[in-house]
Amino acid sequence: MWRRVASSLSPIISSSPSSRSLSRNQAAFGLIIRESFATEISKPEEGAKSPFITFVLGGPGSGKGTQCEKIVETFGLTHLSAGDLLRREIAMHTKNGDMILNLIKDGKIVPSEVTVKLLQKELESSNSSKFLIDGFPRTEENRVAFERIVGADPDVVLFFDCPEEEMVTRVLNRNQGRVDDNITTMKKRLKIFEALNRPVIDYYKNKGKLYTINAVGTVDDIFKQVLPIFTPFQEQLKQSRHVNPKSPLLCFPPFIILRTEKMVSIVYRPSFCYPTISSSSMKKKPRHYEQLKLKQIQDNNNNNNGFTSLSLSKPSPTPILVGKQSTQRTKLEALDSVITELETSARKGITITEPEIFASLLETCYTLRSIHHGARVHRLIPAYLLRNNLGVSSKLVRLYASCGYAEVAHEVFDQMSKRKSSAFAWNSLISGYAESAQYEDAMAIYFQMAEDGVKPDRFTFPRVLKACGGIGSIQIGEAIHRDLVKEGFGYDVYVLNALVDMYAKCGDIVKAKSVFDMIPHKDYVSWNSMLTSYLHHGLLHEAVHIFRLMVRDGVEPDKVAISSVLARVLSLKHGRQLHGWVIRRGMECELSVANALIVLYSKMGQLSQACFVFDQMLERDIVSWNAIISAHSKDSNGLKYFEEMQRADVRPDVITFVSVLSLCANTGMVEDGERLFSLMSKEYGINPKMEHYACMVNLYGRAGMMQEAYSMIVREMGFEAGPTVWGALLYACYIHGNADIGEVAAQRLFELEPDNEHNFELLMRIYSKAKRIQDVERVRQMML
Numbered sequence: 178m179w180r181r182v183a184s185s186l187s188p189i190i191s192s193s194p195s196s197r198s199l200s201r202n203q204a205a206f207g208l209i210i211r212e213s214f215a216t217e218i219s220k221p222e223e224g225a226k227s228p229f230i231t232f233v234l235g236g237p238g239s240g241k242g243t244q245c246e247k248i249v250e251t252f253g254l255t256h257l258s259a260g261d262l263l264r265r266e267i268a269m270h271t272k273n274g275d276m277i278l279n280l281i282k283d284g285k286i287v288p289s290e291v292t293v294k295l296l297q298k299e300l301e302s303s304n305s306s307k308f309l310i311d312g313f314p315r316t317e318e319n320r321v322a323f324e325r326i327v328g329a330d331p332d333v334v335l336f337f338d339c340p341e342e343e344m345v346t347r348v349l350n351r352n353q354g355r356v357d358d359n360i361t362t363m364k365k366r367l368k369i370f371e372a373l374n375r376p377v378i379d380y381y382k383n384k385g386k387l388y389t390i391n392a393v394g395t396v397d398d399i400f401k402q403v404l405p406i407f408t409p410f411q412e413q414l415k416q417s418r419h420v421n422p423k424s425p426l427l428c429f430p431p432f433i434i435l436r437t438e439k440m441v442s443i444v445y446r447p448s449f450c451y452p453t454i455s456s457s458s459m460k461k462k463p464r465h466y467e468q469l470k471l472k473q474i475q476d477n478n479n480n481n482n483g484f485t486s487l488s489l490s491k492p493s494p495t496p497i498l499v500g501k502q503s504t505q506r507t508k509l510e511a512l513d514s515v516i517t518e519l520e521t522s523a524r525k526g527i528t529i530t531e532p533e534i535f536a537s538l539l540e541t542c543y544t545l546r547s548i549h550h551g552a553r554v555h556r557l558i559p560a561y562l563l564r565n566n567l568g569v570s571s572k573l574v575r576l577y578a579s580c581g582y583a584e585v586a587h588e589v590f591d592q593m594s595k596r597k598s599s600a601f602a603w604n605s606l607i608s609g610y611a612e613s614a615q616y617e618d619a620m621a622i623y624f625q626m627a628e629d630g631v632k633p634d635r636f637t638f639p640r641v642l643k644a645c646g647g648i649g650s651i652q653i654g655e656a657i658h659r660d661l662v663k664e665g666f667g668y669d670v671y672v673l674n675a676l677v678d679m680y681a682k683c684g685d686i687v688k689a690k691s692v693f694d695m696i697p698h699k700d701y702v703s704w705n706s707m708l709t710s711y712l713h714h715g716l717l718h719e720a721v722h723i724f725r726l727m728v729r730d731g732v733e734p735d736k737v738a739i740s741s742v743l744a745r746v747l748s749l750k751h752g753r754q755l756h757g758w759v760i761r762r763g764m765e766c767e768l769s770v771a772n773a774l775i776v777l778y779s780k781m782g783q784l785s786q787a788c789f790v791f792d793q794m795l796e797r798d799i800v801s802w803n804a805i806i807s808a809h810s811k812d813s814n815g816l817k818y819f820e821e822m823q824r825a826d827v828r829p830d831v832i833t834f835v836s837v838l839s840l841c842a843n844t845g846m847v848e849d850g851e852r853l854f855s856l857m858s859k860e861y862g863i864n865p866k867m868e869h870y871a872c873m874v875n876l877y878g879r880a881g882m883m884q885e886a887y888s889m890i891v892r893e894m895g896f897e898a899g900p901t902v903w904g905a906l907l908y909a910c911y912i913h914g915n916a917d918i919g920e921v922a923a924q925r926l927f928e929l930e931p932d933n934e935h936n937f938e939l940l941m942r943i944y945s946k947a948k949r950i951q952d953v954e955r956v957r958q959m960m961l
């Protein structure tokens with residue numbers, strides 16, 4: 178192995194804080210990950226296999242990236258583009274981001290330490306053993322630093338030799354919005370290439386490792402020169418893969434259970450952090466991404482490193498589909514297995530006392546919105562932990578509140594001994610309410626906080642502002658704005674970003690823009706908030722302006738902005754173009770983007786495309802399920818998705834039932850509709866709302882069951898029926914020519930919406946069908 182694997186398991190079980198390392202993604206997931214291996218050695222172990230490394234050199238625009246894609250396709254190497262890694266730093270506003278941006282704008286070389294560290298991180302976190310390192314080393318200094326820090330030598334060095342004029346033409350036509358693709362920077366890049374990269378090329382030439390390729394001609398012609406270079410290495414490339422214990426790609430399923438006689442410990446690893454992939458996704462085609470995913474699953478099936486790991490469903494022969502579907506299922510299965518293991522241990526008298534375990538599990542339950550699993554975890558948590566550990570109880574509170582279990586959330590909250598000492602617990606409650614669209618409740622908690630003398634912190638405000646945006650009250654929003662300034666958060670980017678969003682959602686785009694202008698160091702959230710706000714307000718011109726400024730500053734629109742753009746697309750052609758753009762950026766697997774694509778295709782009547790996107794999703798949330806079911810509003814196949822959703826243990830919500838009930842109404846599936854209506858309250862505790870009754874009246878009405886439809890309104894509904902319900906009945910009366918019930922429905926509608934001419938017209942048609950000409954005339958007179 179390239180990196181040494183410590184043999185002992187003990188560090189895992191008694192991991193000290195120092196043995197834990199939180200990677201960026203891990204931290205983002207709020208997870209504590211115990212490192213299961215010692216990882217200090219960066220030189221290859223003696224006798225261990227080194228990774229197969231190819232350096233790809235050539236001037237700017239010589240076609241390195243293009244050829245790398247083909248090499249990846251054919252030989253399955255992992256593509257790491259140094260330029261892409263640096264651009265990712267800019268986009269993510271890391272501490273080096275500004276410095277890198279300035280150097281790239283000027284065509285200069287970023288300090289080797291920075292670039293090599295980025296490459297090293299990618300190499301270490303990948304489970305691949307064969308890499309294409311593109312655009313590196315650019316200088317002798319780069320080369321030496323790589324040898325020193327990574328401790329590896331390339332097996333092959335490709336040099337794409339291209340005349341300057343051709344490179345200039347290609348770069349100026351590249352059209353990817355890169356800050357350095359302009360003639361001024363290009364001239365500098367070419368000079369630097371000649372001065373600094375030539376010595377590297379000569380170095381490898383002297384070592385006999387250099388392969389020079391004439392980079393003029395078609396992409397395929399050039400690749401014909403590349404192919405034979407790798408042929409001698411084919412066996413080496415096929416050989417078993419390097420297994421890196423630190424690799425997030427290897428961490429599948431997300432949990433590994435470690436058992437000793439007295440103790441059960443869990444190593445939690447988020448299975449959906451793929452830094453290697455996302456870093457180079459700018460250039461990569463999603464197909465490679467899929468190949469990697471599938472490999473990941475296969476590798477994990479093959480490598481359990483001696484741990485008791487959770488079982489995985491075997492991938493089927495269709496890589497793309499199965500890779501993704503099994504991923505989603507396995508996440509829940511893994512969670513379920515871990516909880517079952519813990520329950521078994523608890524029954525045997527082994528008490529689990531580590532708050533990190535519960536915090537991780539609850540975080541996962543929350544991500545998967547599995548309240549059922551959350552409740553099981555809840556039962557395992559010792560009472561004293563719940564009372565005293567803010568981290569654990571807050572996660573539980575948020576889970577319950579966000580799944581609509583307000584009472585239980587409050588019960589847990591009330592028992593928290595430290596709830597009055599900080600805003601932490603309150604934030605969870607506010608966040609839970611805000612996420613489940615219970616905005617008034619979220620606001621009430623904020624005001625309660627003030628009454629109880631708990632000071633809000635910088636995390637409180639974004640949550641409250643989100644709730645305020647949900648309510649759409651500019652007055653409350655302004656009051657909170659004053660509060661946050663008073664509390665000293667008037668210059669906090671994190672808070673100001675939420676303020677931009679709030680003002681925009683409350684309809685005051687001018688104020689949103691003035692807050693945005695006030696943000697001194699805008700981060701990518703600031704830009705994306707403003708872009709999204711303009712889009713929401715239909716201000717496309719302004720949105721395009723912001724978009725241009727973003728590209729100028731090297732900030733890419735994020736998934737939220739892209740989802741908003743997708744939601745506003747008016748033509749299938751533009752939708753498809755955007756879908757292509759999304760794929761090129763490797764963003765098609767982002768949950769909100771995929772959800773928006775489903776809605777887009779469904780809106781455009783492209784059901785099979787919507788299903789395709791859905792089937793490809795790595796992760797699905799309630800919005801995805803609702804979108805695909807709603808896309809089937811006139812197709813009985815939609816119920817299969819509902820059943821699949823239940824099997825996946827995703828809890829249907831109010832919207833899901835509106836969708837399935839209208840599907841049943843539209844397709845005449847009365848029995849299924851009745852069954853689902855009853856399931857909604859009995860199984861899922863959702864009391865039927867106006868929309869559900871409207872669907873039921875529609876269901877019976879369309880099926881000609883007028884008495885059932887009528888009695889649904891007068892007998893079953895516990896509240897006054899509104900226009901949607903009576904309207905459904907009136908329409909059914911028109912279809913089935915029932916003037917008696919039609920009169921009753923119309924009468925109620927005339928009271929509820931006296932100005933809606935449609936109701937009068939419908940009643941006239943009903944009378945006309947029944948040949949009650951005098952009544953037709955009477956209604957006509959009423960309309961005058």
Ligand SMILES: Nc1ncnc2c1ncn2[C@@H]1O[C@H](COP(=O)(O)OP(=O)(O)OP(=O)(O)O)[C@@H](O)[C@H]1O
Pocket residue numbers: 235236237238239240241242243244260312347348350351352392393394395396399
């Ligand atoms: N053989 C070719 N003929 C014409 N255009 C090409 C060819 N190969 C690549 N291109 C185009 O030239 C542009 C530059 O190619 P590419 O991005 O692969 O170059 P690169 O060497 O990776 O550039 P950089 O170092 O600037 O990242 C792209 O727009 C690409 O589509």
Ligand SMILES: Nc1ccn([C@@H]2O[C@H](COP(=O)(O)O)[C@@H](O)[C@H]2O)c(=O)n1
Pocket residue numbers: 237238259260261263280281282284285286287288292311312313314315319357366
């Ligand atoms: N080893 C490297 C690679 C790149 N850079 C900087 O990034 C710019 C773009 O690189 P591409 O390979 O995508 O063209 C490049 O001009 C350098 O500014 C670097 O510093 N070191």
